[in-house]
Amino acid sequence: MRKNDEVAAIVPEVIGWRQAIHANPELGFAEHETAAFVAAKLKEFGLAVYTDVSATAVVATLTKGRGGKAIALRAELDALPIKEAANVAYASRKEGVMHACGHDGHTAMLLGTAKLLSESGSFDGTVVFVFQPAEEVLGGGKKMIEDGLLNRFPVDQVFAVHNWPGFPEGHIGVRAGPQMAAVDDFEISFRGSGCHAAMPHLGDDPLLAAASFVTAIQRLVSRSVDPLSPAVLSVTQIHGGRFNNFVPGEVKVEGTCRFYDPALSDHCAAEIERVAQATAAMHGVSAELAYKRGYPPVVNPASGAALTAQAGADTVGAECVATGFQPSMGCEDFAFLLQGVGDGAYVWIGAGDVGPGAGLHGDRFVFNDAIIPIGIGFFLNVVRRALPAGGK
Template sequence: MPVLNRIAAYAEEMKAWRRHLHAHPELAFDCHETAAFIVERLREFGVDEIHEGIAESGVVAIINGRDPGPTIGLRADMDALPIEELTGAEHASTRPGKMHACGHDGHVTMLLGAAKYLAETRRFAGRVALLFQPAEEDGGGGEVMVKQGVMDRFDISRVFGIHNAPGVALGHFQTTPGPMMASVDTATVHVTGKGGHGATPQECVDPVVAVVGMVSAIQTILSRNVHALDEAVISVTQIHAGTASNIIPETAMFCATIRSFRPEVRELLKKRFHEIVQGHAAAYGVTAEIDYDWGYPATVNHADEAEFAASVAASVVGEAAVDANAPREMGSEDFSYMLEARPGAYLFMGTGPGAGLHHPAFDFNDEAAPIGASFFARLVEEAQPA
């Protein structure tokens, strides 16, 4: 796979970084050891500025180019997942119940590889801001960094990120202009009726029957309220009620994940969800409390930046290995907040065969790291030539 020769020479070093990170996963905003490891590497590389403690454990590093110019932002997420690892690898997680099951260890490694190259060569104008972000999986660290003024503080003009893609051919890139990943909202509904003996339902107000009716009716939102050409998903993922076969419970609850691409559709989904739940609550004689968590917005690439990023990827891996109009998907990403704050683009990069994201047998393919690092480095050199 064609990569920058200098970065190819870092391959074994990058593998060691990645496997160290994989063995020491941290969750959400508590990525302090990960940040310390990153900072130690950055100091070895001789970057010009290091700013710590952003969004609790995030790091921003600055590398100055040869000539004056704008600042381009490159982002890598750092956090792991609360999963028990099943890879059996020598570098498997040393922390029970935590593992890098989404490849953020690889994302950090790719950005570190690019940082080492850029600090050494500096064949670009302006500055590079390296954004090492905590809490992508839970907590919205991207939003926190934006709210803490990262884009303005470091005068970032454009921002780019990569996510690994197992199951996609090694080194193949995918992106698209416009919406690329969906918004994600989470609804939790607690229903209260009147419990009692299963043999005398006439003396009870059954919350189980109400929940069944609500869940069935919610599915009509997609088929009868959302335009057929607007993609959206509502998946009820939890239903909990009852303790015994002969007891009608007092309460029941259910949860749903709700995803879409357009703000108007997102608002419609919320409106209809509330109307259906409350309408059914009235019909069944129960009460319903809805906790509707407004989550990450859709990840929307800026057209010019997506086209540019695709052209850079083609310069690294060849045009045949780049899909610049890939289908969008219903997963979500808090890089969306950075794209709301600045023009930019997000890309997927194939890592070849292997377990899927968030699977306990997942492990990032170390052969992909020099490819991603080369993409980041070429992106800077082509965006801001010296």
């Protein structure tokens, strides 16, 4: 990383904030203590702070210069329902809840950015700091938009970072086009009469139908999707039965679909329904599909990707900025903000290689504090690039 004494001076304080947040994790839409901590810091820095925007969200604004153009910087407040196994002094104090994705680090980095911009930042425009609830599963980003975030705080661009284990430490990754996938979830209920396991001829077998479906649905990706259009379908849960001597009357199959092409959402829904109904008919049972359309893909516009690549080069040097890597099949509800604003970018900050269970959503995940100065420096350079002092 290129030397920045101003950033280096506050890193120990920022690490302290992160560890305090980590020790007190909260699940989506219940981040009351975390939000209060964030709001108090932002007020201390002298920003205008708003806690009435959407659920537990905290939004703050800082305007300098003529205040024309506005950009938003976003971090997440929520933790995950995971029991922590990492051996750290600041481990979670809440049983079964853990910051296993690094949202504590993202929040701390954005707080550090707000502090430095308020004290000495030179830019022309408005920076909107968005600390959103419920990024994990519950779609807090979508709710913020539905509750009027972008109407109340209109911006020209929106940016976010995510620590990325497995990506080289100290490197920044941003690509024009898809960077994260869309996600849809499905649940199929196979229903029949069930029967005693010793007398299968007296009933039918939803469990056998479910097992057949798991095999048959694999054709969705291999035989119904263009091989040049990436897609993943994974069956992740099967529930049914309570006794080993009775065939259950109902079995539920759950899973997820991931893709970059939004048109595949309708295709997956239709194909899963078709295969489920055909499988059920073959086994003499019924099938009912519940298909939930989730987060859209994170697609970086070329302009936002170019600006963040430049800001990344300002931060770590052009040789440490990657733009041609393969996107992830993971998902992110930053997609809603990026769609709503229309410009900006989602950026990875490499956290280096990690061991089993220590990656994102692992119970031994430990945020790499060495990337904190990179994250703060990057955000500062995004503001400098997007809102140059004196205007363009």
